[in-house]
Amino acid sequence: MKALRFGRHAATAVIAAGALALTACGSDNATGTAPAPAASGPSVTGTLTGIGSSAQGAAMDAWKTSFAAANQGATVQYSPDGSGAGRKALLDGSAQFGGSDAYLKDEEYASSTAQCGPDGALAIPVYISPIAVAFNLPDVKELNLDAATVAKIFRGEIATWNDPAIAALNPDATLPDLKVTPVNRSDDSGTTTNFTEYLAAAAPEAWTDKASGVWPASLQGENAKGTSGVVKTVTDTPGAVTYADDSAVSGKLGVAQIKVGETFTKISAEAAAKAVDAGKPVEGRNANDLSIKLDRTTTIEGAYPIVLVSFHIVCSSYDKQETVDLVKAFENYVVSEAGQQAAADAAKSAPLSKELQDKAAKSIESIKVKS
Numbered sequence: 001m002k003a004l005r006f007g008r009h010a011a012t013a014v015i016a017a018g019a020l021a022l023t024a025c026g027s028d029n030a031t032g033t034a035p036a037p038a039a040s041g042p043s044v045t046g047t048l049t050g051i052g053s054s055a056q057g058a059a060m061d062a063w064k065t066s067f068a069a070a071n072q073g074a075t076v077q078y079s080p081d082g083s084g085a086g087r088k089a090l091l092d093g094s095a096q097f098g099g100s101d102a103y104l105k106d107e108e109y110a111s112s113t114a115q116c117g118p119d120g121a122l123a124i125p126v127y128i129s130p131i132a133v134a135f136n137l138p139d140v141k142e143l144n145l146d147a148a149t150v151a152k153i154f155r156g157e158i159a160t161w162n163d164p165a166i167a168a169l170n171p172d173a174t175l176p177d178l179k180v181t182p183v184n185r186s187d188d189s190g191t192t193t194n195f196t197e198y199l200a201a202a203a204p205e206a207w208t209d210k211a212s213g214v215w216p217a218s219l220q221g222e223n224a225k226g227t228s229g230v231v232k233t234v235t236d237t238p239g240a241v242t243y244a245d246d247s248a249v250s251g252k253l254g255v256a257q258i259k260v261g262e263t264f265t266k267i268s269a270e271a272a273a274k275a276v277d278a279g280k281p282v283e284g285r286n287a288n289d290l291s292i293k294l295d296r297t298t299t300i301e302g303a304y305p306i307v308l309v310s311f312h313i314v315c316s317s318y319d320k321q322e323t324v325d326l327v328k329a330f331e332n333y334v335v336s337e338a339g340q341q342a343a344a345d346a347a348k349s350a351p352l353s354k355e356l357q358d359k360a361a362k363s364i365e366s367i368k369v370k371s
Contacts, residue, residue: 044329045073046322052078052086052099054226055191055245056310059127059343060099063334066342076330080226084188084213090313091115096327098313101190102213103282103291116315117370123291124360126334127310127343128350130272131195133256134249135241136234137161137176144169146259147202153241154182154199155206156220161239169259176239182221183233183242188213191227194294194308195243201296202305245308247347258306261299271304273350279309286316288363290356317370328364335360 050060057080064076078099086098087108093115103123104112112121133150135143140161145153149165152158158165162175185192192213199207209216215223222240224233227248234240235252246267249255257264265271278298282291292309312331318324333339340351352360 043071043073044326045071046075046326048074048076048097048323048326048330049095050076050078050086050097050099050312051081051089051095052097052313053083053101053190053310054080054228055101055129055248055308056080056099056127056347057227058247058347059349062342062346063330063339066339067330067333070333071329074326074329082185082187082226083190083193087313090121090315096314096318096323097331099310100313101308101310102193103311104313106284109285109289112315117317119286119288119316122286122289122314122316122363122367123311124314124331124335124363125290125292125309125352125356126312126331126360127308127347128269128272128276128352129308129310129347130246130267130269130304131191131198131243131306131308132246132249132267133241133243133258133306134231134234134253135256136238136252137178137254138238140173140175141254143173143254143256144259144264145256147199148206150256150258151199151203151206153180154184154219154221154243156180156182157206178239181237181240182219183230183237183240184215184219184221184223185230186215186223186225190310191243191245191308195306197294198296198306243306245347247349258304260303260305261301263301265302265304267304269344269348269350271302272307274300275303275305275307276309276350277303288316288366290359290363314364314367316366317368319370321369324367324369328367331364332361335364 060078067076083100083102086100089095090098091112158180161178161180167175192215197211200211222233224230227244230242231244231248234242255267257266275298278295279292282293285291296305298305314327335357343349344351
């Protein structure tokens with residue numbers, strides 16, 4: 001099966017009905033400032049409601065702002081309640097789209113026909129970002145870690161930061177005799193799904209739990225809701241460590257380099273996109289569904305395997321033409337060159353490649369009114 005190709009600098013405009021060629025303003029969570037928006041294409045009206053991924057927060061703020069500026073009668077509402085909440089909201093009809101850092105589970109996909117018609121739901125990639133292993137250590141901003149050591153840290157099997165396992169990977173670092181406090185997400189999270197998928201695949205002997213969006217109840221540690229919650233907890237707690245979308249990790253926290261093959265890879269959008277190059281389509285889905293299965297054990301030099309591909313989960317069909325038009329217009333903007341650049345400026349994400357943009361445009365164009 002042919003791998004999907006991604007590239008940091010490969011984003012080009014999607015030409016599709018309803019596409020909006022515009023850029024986005026930043027937000028309170030932004031890490032950069034986008035150019036002022038400009039728009040072309042037909043204007044739409046109405047309110048579009050989404051729920052889901054908090055990792056998408058900064059990008060969503062930028063997308064909402066520019067979309068509303070280009071469409072004076074249109075509003076996008078988005079509540080960053082977590083990926084699990086987003087998928088549930090789409091499936092029960094309380095939202096028109098769900099933001100999710102994980103594609104639908106097989107049982108969720110099967111059940112989506114009840115709300116979305118016989119062709120079910122569609123997963124459209126909108127955001128690629130690395131997940132940082134972020135820590136609060138005085139005078140230490142960078143550490144080398146491998147998968148097994150990360151797993152043991154989050155399982156509570158490494159109690160202090162000067163543990164021999166960490167010291168062996170960081171012979172030149174001055175490590176404090178400070179308690180390790182793992183901090184995990186308390187909500188059903190796509191970030192947790194991607195992080196535990198990595199640990200289960202790359203360190204199966206150390207991480208014995210199955211990959212899941214819900215943190216294992218048997219593990220001790222602190223927890224907080226949402227990306228902002230875990231980052232704040234770590235920022236306020238010396239010795240704490242968490243996993244979070246890299247866009248949300250402040251400069252006050254240290255970030256780990258992850259061992260890939262025989263070298264350690266520094267976190268970056270480019271390294272995340274390189275890891276996603278090995279991704280392949282999930283089988284058994286609608287021909288227009290773009291769910292991607294990642295290779296967590298890649299040994300490609302320069303690839304960063306703790307990465308999430310975040311999706312907008314939409315229906316293949318809706319009850320009203322107005323909803324179809326609004327969904328198409330918003331999603332076409334999100335996956336366009338301008339929309340992807342807005343996300344990159346606001347959240348340090350890696351833009352979709354031209355190949356995936358074209359696939360996304362085709363998927364979006366297939367959305368229709370229920371017959």
